Amino acid sequence: MNLTFCTHCGTKHTQNNYPKKCNNCESESFQNPIPVIVLLVPVAGEGVLIQKRNIEPAKGKYALISGYMDKGETPEQTATREAFEECGVQVKNIRHCGFKVSKSQNLLILMECDPVNKEDIKFSPNAEVSDISFLNKIEELAFEAHSEFIKQYFNAKKIDHKTMAGW
Numbered sequence: 547m548n549l550t551f552c553t554h555c556g557t558k559h560t561q562n563n564y565p566k567k568c569n570n571c572e573s574e575s576f577q578n579p580i581p582v583i584v585l586l587v588p589v590a591g592e593g594v595l596i597q598k599r600n601i602e603p604a605k606g607k608y609a610l611i612s613g614y615m616d617k618g619e620t621p622e623q624t625a626t627r628e629a630f631e632e633c634g635v636q637v638k639n640i641r642h643c644g645f646k647v648s649k650s651q652n653l654l655i656l657m658e659c660d661p662v663n664k665e666d667i668k669f670s671p672n673a674e675v676s677d678i679s680f681l682n683k684i685e686e687l688a689f690e691a692h693s694e695f696i697k698q699y700f701n702a703k704k705i706d707h708k709t710m711a712g713w
């Protein structure tokens with residue numbers, strides 16, 4: 547998103563580079579990355595929970611659970627809310643796995659949680675997610691950063707389709 551108007555007084559900006567200095571009030575308007583939570587949910591004996599996106603960008607493609615933080619939320623609370631809203635699953639013991647910057651220059655906060663059981667996932671198709679599935683080997687997902695996260699996760703845990711049954 548390009549900021550057209552001063553975020554302090556509403557005067558139209560005349561310059562293109564950030565930070566944009568306002569001709570009227572002289573304050574600067576910044577453009578900062580937006581934090582996005584990406585949650586990896588292991589499913590016992592199945593793999594990693596992935597969801598088919600029902601919204602753009604990448605509608606119809608599979609990705610990890612992800613979403614924007616609401617004001618007042620911690621990253622853990624966002625992850626818990628998104629997992630329940632999008633996939634109908636209650637997650638526990640959320641841990642941080644690191645950060646990535648997405649192609650759209652947002653800050654991705656990577657998280658994982660304790661494995662859940664397949665029968666505890668109460669999914670029904672909704673506005674954001676049309677289907678869910680399980681990934682038990684490294685595959686390309688809708689977003690490059692999600693693919694990299696899966697790759698790191700599987701490599702770190704030395705998981706492949708042969709050992710997945712032992713989860």
Ligand SMILES: [Zn+2]
Binds near residue numbers: 568
């Ligand atoms: Zn201004």
